Amino acid sequence: MKKIVVGMGTCGLSAGAQGVYDKLRDLAAGATGACELTISGCIGMCYSEPTVEIRDNGSRVFYGNVTPQRAEKIFRSHAEGDELLAEDEIIYLEKANGTVGGTEAAFMAQQQRVVLRNCGTINPESIEDYENAGGYRGLRKALLEMTSEGIIQEMKDSGLRGRGGAGFPTGLKWSFTAGNEADRKYVVCNADEGDPGAFMDRSVLEGDPHSVIEGMIICGRAIGSDFGYIYCRAEYPLAIHRLNLAIDAAREKGYLGKNILESGFNFDLKIRQGAGAFVCGEETALFASIEGKRGMPRIRPPFPAEKGLWQKPTNNNNVETFANVAWIIDRGAAAYASFGTEKSRGTKVFALAGKISRGGLVEVPMGTSISDLVLDIGGGIKKGGKFKAVQMGGPSGGCIPAALGDTPVDFENIPATGAIMGSGGMVVLDESSCMVEMARFFLEFTQSESCGKCTFCRIGTLRMLEILERITNGEGQPDDIDKLAVLGAQIKEASLCGLGQTAPNPVLTTLRYYRDEYRAHIEDKTCPAGVCSSLVDFHIDPEKCTGCGVCAKNCPVQAISGEPKKVYVIDNSICAKCDRCVTSCSFDAVYKR
Amino acid sequence: MSDNFSFRLWRYEGEPGELIPLLQSAQNHFGYIPRRAIRYISGVSGIPESDIYGVITFYSQFRLRPTGRLLIRACDGTACHVTGSKLIIETIEDELGISVGDTTEDGLFTLNTVACIGCCSLAPVIMVNEETHGNLSPVSLRKLLRKIKRREERTEITASSHSQ
Numbered sequence: 001m002k003k004i005v006v007g008m009g010t011c012g013l014s015a016g017a018q019g020v021y022d023k024l025r026d027l028a029a030g031a032t033g034a035c036e037l038t039i040s041g042c043i044g045m046c047y048s049e050p051t052v053e054i055r056d057n058g059s060r061v062f063y064g065n066v067t068p069q070r071a072e073k074i075f076r077s078h079a080e081g082d083e084l085l086a087e088d089e090i091i092y093l094e095k096a097n098g099t100v101g102g103t104e105a106a107f108m109a110q111q112q113r114v115v116l117r118n119c120g121t122i123n124p125e126s127i128e129d130y131e132n133a134g135g136y137r138g139l140r141k142a143l144l145e146m147t148s149e150g151i152i153q154e155m156k157d158s159g160l161r162g163r164g165g166a167g168f169p170t171g172l173k174w175s176f177t178a179g180n181e182a183d184r185k186y187v188v189c190n191a192d193e194g195d196p197g198a199f200m201d202r203s204v205l206e207g208d209p210h211s212v213i214e215g216m217i218i219c220g221r222a223i224g225s226d227f228g229y230i231y232c233r234a235e236y237p238l239a240i241h242r243l244n245l246a247i248d249a250a251r252e253k254g255y256l257g258k259n260i261l262e263s264g265f266n267f268d269l270k271i272r273q274g275a276g277a278f279v280c281g282e283e284t285a286l287f288a289s290i291e292g293k294r295g296m297p298r299i300r301p302p303f304p305a306e307k308g309l310w311q312k313p314t315n316n317n318n319v320e321t322f323a324n325v326a327w328i329i330d331r332g333a334a335a336y337a338s339f340g341t342e343k344s345r346g347t348k349v350f351a352l353a354g355k356i357s358r359g360g361l362v363e364v365p366m367g368t369s370i371s372d373l374v375l376d377i378g379g380g381i382k383k384g385g386k387f388k389a390v391q392m393g394g395p396s397g398g399c400i401p402a403a404l405g406d407t408p409v410d411f412e413n414i415p416a417t418g419a420i421m422g423s424g425g426m427v428v429l430d431e432s433s434c435m436v437e438m439a440r441f442f443l444e445f446t447q448s449e450s451c452g453k454c455t456f457c458r459i460g461t462l463r464m465l466e467i468l469e470r471i472t473n474g475e476g477q478p479d480d481i482d483k484l485a486v487l488g489a490q491i492k493e494a495s496l497c498g499l500g501q502t503a504p505n506p507v508l509t510t511l512r513y514y515r516d517e518y519r520a521h522i523e524d525k526t527c528p529a530g531v532c533s534s535l536v537d538f539h540i541d542p543e544k545c546t547g548c549g550v551c552a553k554n555c556p557v558q559a560i561s562g563e564p565k566k567v568y569v570i571d572n573s574i575c576a577k578c579d580r581c582v583t584s585c586s587f588d589a590v591y592k593r
Numbered sequence: 594m595s596d597n598f599s600f601r602l603w604r605y606e607g608e609p610g611e612l613i614p615l616l617q618s619a620q621n622h623f624g625y626i627p628r629r630a631i632r633y634i635s636g637v638s639g640i641p642e643s644d645i646y647g648v649i650t651f652y653s654q655f656r657l658r659p660t661g662r663l664l665i666r667a668c669d670g671t672a673c674h675v676t677g678s679k680l681i682i683e684t685i686e687d688e689l690g691i692s693v694g695d696t697t698e699d700g701l702f703t704l705n706t707v708a709c710i711g712c713c714s715l716a717p718v719i720m721v722n723e724e725t726h727g728n729l730s731p732v733s734l735r736k737l738l739r740k741i742k743r744r745e746e747r748t749e750i751t752a753s754s755h756s757q
Contacts, residue, residue: 011712014725046714196670196709234617234654235710237723275613275652278708292612292640294651310610351713353672359714391671427671427713441674445708451651554687583684583731 002035003055004028004079007120009042009206010238011360015049016067023068024052027075035079041207043120045107046360048091054078058096063089064104107358107377112339114347115200115323116363119207124242127249130210136255138326142218143263146329148178151222155325157333159345164190164281164318165393165422166498167344167411170325173315176305177223180313187220187228188309188316190286194233194278195394196445198425200349201319203361205232205239208323209246213269215322217255218329220267223315227268231286234273243271278395278449282497283308283316285451296451297497318423320349340366344410352378354427355385364409371405374428385430389513393422395442395449396502398509399435418509420502434531435514436521440468442506446499457500460491464507472532476522485511533577536592540581542567544589551581551590612640612648616655625656660703661696663741665721670709672716677730681717682706684731688738701745 006012006021021039028037045051048064052074055061061084063074077083084090092102100108113119122129130136142151156171177185189212193201205212216228232240247269250256258266272290279285280295287309289295308314324346328336337345344366350373353359357379364373370390374380381387389399398419400407407413414421429438447461464487467480488504488511495501511518520526527535540551540560545567552560552568559575562568570581570590582590612634619630626649635642649655667685669678682693685704689697696703712718715727719734726737 010710010725011714014712014715014718014727046712049715193711194708196674197672197713198709199711199713202711235707272614273617274654275617276654276707277652289613290610292610292648294648353713353716354675359672359716394671425671425713427675429675433675438675441671449708579680579683580687583680583687586732586735588730588732 002079003053004035004037004075005040005053005055006037007042007049007051007053008039009046009049009203010236011042011046011203012049012051013238015065017050019068020050020052020066020071023071024075027072027080031075031080038123039125040121041119041124042203042361043092044111044116044203044361044363045091045104045358047358048104048360051091060092060094061090062092062102062104064091104358106379107360107362110368110372110377111363112347112365113363114327114336114339115204115211115320115349116207116361117327118211119203119361122208124207124209125245127210127246127253130208134330135210135326136214136253138328138330139214139217139255140261142221142329143261143265148222148224151218151329152178154329154333155222158324158328158336159333159340160321160324160328160336161344161411162317163320163324163348163423165396165420167421170317170321173305173317174219174222176303177225177313177315180306182313184227184310184312185223185225186309186312186314187216187223187225188283188286188290188314189216189228189230189322190281190283190316190318191230191232191236191239192274192281192286193236193319193423194281195396195423195425197351197353197391197394197427198423199351199353200361200424202236202239203351204319204323204349205236206242209239209243210250211323211326212319213243213246213250213256215317215325216269217260217267218325219315219317219322221265223313225315226266228270229290229309230269230271231274231280231290232271234275240271240273247271277451278445279451279497279499282499285497286316287314294451296453297499299496320424341408341410341412343412348409348421348424350409350424350426352426352428354391355382355430355433356380356428357382366410367408369405370400370407370409373409373426374405378428381428381430385432387428388431388433389429389435391419391427391429391438391506392425393420393502393505394425395446396420396498396505397422398505399429399438399513400509401513418505418512420505432529432531434472434527434529435510435517436468437472437527437529437531439507439510440465440472443468443503446503450499450503454495454497454500456491456494457496457503460487460494461500461503463487464491464504468507471518471521472527472534474521474525474532474534476518478522480522481511481515481518530593533579533592536577537572538570538575538577538581539591539593540568540570541589541591544587546587546589548586550584550586554580554584556580612638612645613652616645616649620655623659625659659696661701663702663721663745665702665704665719666707666710667693667704668708668710668712668716668718668720669706670713670716672713673709673718676716678717680731681719681729681734684734685719685738688735701742 091104160170161167285295285297304314443465547565718727
């Protein structure tokens with residue numbers, strides 16, 4: 001029977017997937033031929049959402065940017081009939097014999113999907129779908145055929161390193177918690193995906209929640225814990241909804257609860273919603289938050305493996321790490337270790353966003369180069385722009401210039417550039433991005449998210465932000481660059497947790513690669529990218545201006561003059577650079593240079 | 594609605610660490626955390642009111658003042674920032690005549706910013722209550738806000754004509 005699958009992740013839904021689904025549901029209800037309508041998480045091609053897939057006898061055909069009208073066309077000709085739509089309308093095609101095609105085939109070509117194995121393929125709200133795709137087979141093996149030591153050894157052999165950013169070997173981490181005796185131990189899943197620009201965890205939780213749950217149960221078995229928490233951002237309501245459904249279904253089927261699969265092992269789970277604090281991505285702050293306190297980090301040691309949540313031995317991994325576990329146990333460590341580089345085994349999920357043509361989610365073997373990710377898979381820059389840099393690791397990371405595009409993405413080579421692997425967010429920047437402004441943006445973020453415990457993080461970041469603000473306002477002073485470098489080094493040295501230790505990274509990496517841009521702002525009072533409002537002039541494009549006069553009405557300093565139905569003009573000697581003309585124009589006619 | 598609300602609806606199970614879920618249910622119910630909710634939680638949990646206040650003010654999710662019927666969360670994450678979220682936020686401020694953190698006089702909209710809502714490939718993005726809207730420009734955003742406003746006014750009229 002043919003299956004029609006609508007991608008219903010947050011990305012699909014915000015692009016209008018619900019309307020497409022409703023249309024298809026009405027059509028399917030009235031149709032004579034039997035076909036089944038179902039949903040899936042995001043396949044990764046977020047830039048083509050909403051997507052509709054027709055599955056038939058082992059072949060998969062994807063259509064992108066589907067509207068309810070196009071959904072009807074697809075339904076009539078392809079789902080009900082047997083006629084594929086025109087070739088250029090198919091974004092991805094996988095025939096039963098393994099051949100692939102479609103306009104977006106390059107996006108999928110280099111991918112190796114372990115974590116995303118089920119995302120976009122199964123219905124995340126159906127535990128049967130997960131089981132049919134091999135789900136809970138790893139758990140069965142772990143509980144019935146393996147010892148705790150055996151599981152930990154397998155994890156060590158796989159070479160899996162923590163995917164939250166720090167890259168600590170997962171098997172080793174588990175062995176620490178396993179080695180500490182206590183009346184209670186905890187498994188914690190960090191789903192507080194706080195790095196702006198990263199959405200891997202959201203997509204996994206929305207598209208394949210059982211894979212995370214299964215990984216956590218296996219971890220519980222390995223370290224001797226019978227209870228786990230998933231700490232998930234409140235900004236991810238759909239992920240929380242699907243996790244709740246998945247936990248209930250797993251309990252019903254006996255994968256959670258007492259005496260799981262008759263093995264004598266007990267394990268249960270609870271979701272805790274974050275309340276909006278970036279610092280809670282740091283594990284000791286996260287524990288404080290679960291305990292109901294202000295999420296402030298504490299000194300380590302003692303490490304969580306010894307004293308974590310409620311002073312009990314605790315193992316904390318992130319979503320993506322857990323999503324790898326069941327696959328590794330099921331297929332074996334060697335299969336996993338065959339991907340990637342010598343020191344960074346396996347695959348990594350990246351969230352491509354920013355000025356990139358194909359923004360979405362991809363999973364590639366470790367060691368794939370930045371250029372391959374941005375140019376080949378991501379299709380380069382939108383609207384034919386020029387690739388300038390990629391920002392990795394969010395506010396803790398740094399900007400890597402396009403000239404270093406050959407850098408393999410792994411735990412050795414990325415830190416060497418001054419950036420960090422981070423959780424996998426890659427925000428691509430083009431020539432229209434000002435690097436000083438980017439640094440200011442990240443500092444503003446970390447400054448407001450600093451919990452305030454350490455002086456250098458609390459006040460040092462504020463001083464750095466003030467300096468960056470005056471530079472972008474055209475009031476930079478000659479010694480500002482040196483001050484930033486000194487302050488940055490001190491904050492890294494004197495902060496307790498990862499937030500402060502990495503907060504200066506965006507500034508330090510842009511100082512390293514884009515010092516000229518800082519100089520241009522400070523010495524020449526210009527912004528080469530034309531971003532910093534105080535340093536650019538505002539103009540009206542005569543081709544686009546309709547002479548409606550709205551900009552002139554909105555200008556607070558009467559800098560815009562003109563007559564109705566004729567092109568208006570901005571007098572930059574009066575202009576207050578407030579952007580009101582830009583935001584009020586209905587024709588995109590105001591530009592900055 | 595707050596008058597017929599029973600505090601017992603909050604599933605306080607007496608276990609440690611339930612403070613944040615309790616505050617979340619209070620906010621879900623009232624739209625913000627009123628003083629009497631703090632007093633009540635302090636009573637049942639034994640946590641001093643001052644500590645509860647400390648937790649509330651630490652987390653950006655919690656509000657001590659009511660919001661409008663529709664909460665706009667304008668994303669200012671990295672991807673949205675490089676695709677022009679500053680202009681988007683300025684446009685909302687201009688269209689609604691409020692600043693970030695404020696509520697419109699008619700009590701319809703409250704504007705907040707958020708660090709990232711994870712829809713980076715649709716940047717720039719805003720959320721209006723639980724609805725996400727992506728790929729915005731100042732022009733399309735103004736249209737969207739006006740559409741929402743008209744929709745809300747219509748439902749208000751229908752609601753009041755029903756009640757009569």
